[in-house]
Amino acid sequence: MYQKIAKETFRSAFKTIDKDILRWFPGHMAKGLKQMQQKLRSVDCIIEVHDARIPLSGRNGEFKYAISGIKPHILVLNKVDLIEPRFKKQITEHLKSQYDHILFTNCRSQTCRGVRAVFPLAKDLINNSNRYNRSNEEDYNMMIIGVPNVGKSSLINALRAKHLGKGKASAVGATPGVTRSVLHKIKMSEKPLFYMLDTPGILTPNISDIEMGLKLALCGTIQDHLVGETIIADYLLYWLNNQNHFEYVEYFKMDKPNDDILEVLAHICKLHNKILRIRNQLNEYVIKPNLDAAAQIMLKAFRDGNLGKHMLDEDLL
């Protein structure tokens, strides 16, 4: 196995032509923010969900500081099954000046690890906070927020399954932006009476540079075609090589690491028989590798954890 390869072997920086990152993120997110602001008066606790693979990248601090302000706030880092457990402590330590309450969850596992801790913590924080206009109310209202595709609906469903024994209240999707437009108030538990306000995909991520945008894209927070599958796959290859993570070599049955995305994709095309038959100007059929299909295979392999469990912000901790 390739344990360590000199960094000089690979590109030292990632270059892409498309630098207009904010254009990738659609306008409905800003609308979501307005809806949330209007609802905030009736909310006792904010549950902010983010992807544990990018605990620093893309979180929208604006919400916590400018809007939710004094409300109890829990940061749930979901998809913890996709990172190595050793990072949990490092992440908590790094974020402790911003977040007093961080939980790690896996909403995909049968047992939904970590989910059980959410309500007791929320109840505790709410009881110890000033509920202002809601001090006489007996029910607890929470609002779930986060950038698209981090697992907000999955968390709602897991919580309902645990506390109400009920099935799905919220649609779960592999494509970002499934939760949209309407704000639902969903009953989550009977005793104590917990409600959750679901929100529409919502927070526009805070992106300070192109790499951050690409990490968000790699985690599926925007639809791949808005950035381009090949660009995202190229960033993945660059990142894996730079961090000396070479599980992809074995997974894709390659001889050795390679930093050239077109060569890697052409290899995957052969491996998975992804070819395109197209007519040329002479009206003859020619066969070409289907690079976009290969890029999708590579991205899926990463997102399913088949290229290793990787925390993309590891160099920022």
Ligand SMILES: Nc1nc2c(ncn2[C@@H]2O[C@H](COP(=O)(O)OP(=O)(O)OP(=O)(O)O)[C@@H](O)[C@H]2O)c(=O)[nH]1
């Ligand atoms: N590996 C893993 N995948 C998860 C986990 N939780 C959710 N997912 C997957 O992530 C994808 C997005 O989940 P959703 O619950 O729809 O995410 P969302 O934040 O509600 O998405 P939007 O509606 O786009 O805002 C789905 O394919 C889920 O199956 C988790 O803990 N681990």
